[in-house]
Amino acid sequence: MRWEYRLYSNIKAPKSTPIPPFGSLIGRFDAPIYKLCVISQQPQKLMKIIQETEKLKLEFKHELAILTDKLSGKVLLEEEFYGNPNCGIIDSENKWSIIAGIHLTFWKPTQTKKYRNETFEWIYSMRIKDNKTVEILTDPWSEKSSVWELNTENAELSKIKDFKDYRNKEYTEFVKW
Incomplete structure (x- = not known):
């Protein structure tokens, strides 16, 4: 699966906003920081x-x-x-x-x-x-x-x-x- 991400800056997130489990990104953000949003999940298509x-x-x-x-x-x-x-x-x-x-x-x-x-x-x-x-x-x-x-x-x-x-x-x- 291929994930598409979009990073938003200067968004005040709650103290423990969970992040979806993406390998090394597992964890929680502490505010104020950046917010990582999953835009879409698309299967890889072959050429x-x-x-x-x-x-x-x-x-x-x-x-x-x-x-x-x-x-x-x-x-x-x-x-x-x-x-x-x-x-x-x-x-x-x-x-x-x-x-x-x-x-x-x-x-x-x-x-x-x-x-x-x-x-x-x-x-x-x-x-x-x-x-x-x-x-x-x-x-x-x-x-x-x-x-x-x-x-x-x-x-x-x-x-x-x-x-x-x-x-x-x-x-x-x-x-x-």
Whole structure:
């Protein structure tokens, strides 16, 4: 279990205000001092794996995505999202990785680049087109839905076409693009 605490200062507590049993914090405060309040008790949630290779692992928990070198345990990328990431890819040769949700983050050992603007956000899906190109689909139900390409050699992002196939249609789990 993970406990979240908040410390309030300058609160006059009664002479023997009990504190919940938290390891070394067992005991009582004498006034005037600080008041420790338990805000919430939340179970630890495991990271959800998006993709992994024999060398790299791309995973997320809540709104945080993490790329880790599995051999050394070193964190290579830590990226926060508004909402959870939707998709991610690790190159089969472990040369690069992409994680996407409201924005897209492209990682290489020598560079990390974040992409987001008015026409490129809410990435829905990605696929590898060839050894240096990744195709990216933004939210298919959005008025701005489109297909983009990211060149993994020079990190150049370019719009290929608008994607109107699912606009004004009911949501479906599988999108053909």
